Amino acid sequence: MEIQNGSCLCGSVKYTLSAEPVVTRICWCRDCQYLAANGTVNMIVHSSSLNIEGELSTFTKAAESGNLIERRFCPSCGTHLFGNSSARPQFTVVRVGTLNNPSIVKPTANIWVGSAPNWACLNSELEQIEKQPAAPKPKQS
Template sequence: MNDIQYPLKGACQCGSITYQLTEPPLKVIACHCRQCQKLSTSAFSITALVKTESLVIEGELKFWERLADSGNVNGAAFCPNCGNRIYHFNPADPDHIKLKPSTLEDTRVIQPSSHVWVVEKQDWFEIPDGVPTHQRQS
């Protein structure tokens, strides 16, 4: 992954929201909780934890929030036109954003360093050997 050149460009499905990620993610996590399954309409959702300052966004986002099992607020930023989620955030941690990296043009950064909420994992999905797992949140 050393050949990935930053900044990386990203966008929502309709192109109304564009952004640049100026530095590599701190970590990439696959979450298997039921809420992420609903979000992704798949077996899990991928999140790239990035520094807030490393994300430069153009376009006007809409926001939605829900209370997580941890008691933290899980906010979502998305395109008001196509509904594509761009990132999640916790207002109590303003220095970090949970980018939805499938919105990047270059998706090679999507290599999960851990899997969380595997207690709710779909039975048919096999986590690769050697990747750390956590029954709930890490």
């Protein structure tokens, strides 16, 4: 994959992504709805393929699974860019809307549809998963 660039709204946090995302999905968990007022579109990437420049603030909250989820956002403009689970440090969740070109990825599933509001527009062509899907498999080496 060509190296992809992204940033927060004000541009003080920038990143590059040097490998294909593992998976891209739309998440309707309640936490995401607080961030986006809607579902969030996220790609899971190998943390080693992500290079971040700039200062981030973090907010940590326990997920239903008990894993700690660290949400990282720009302290100046508040844009949420990244998420990390204490259980899977090898992966980073990246908010697709922060890519310079969000069209480079295509979501394959809606997840946490069980907590989506009844007005949510769910694309029926995508897989629908009631809650949290299984974690992606670790990279074969």
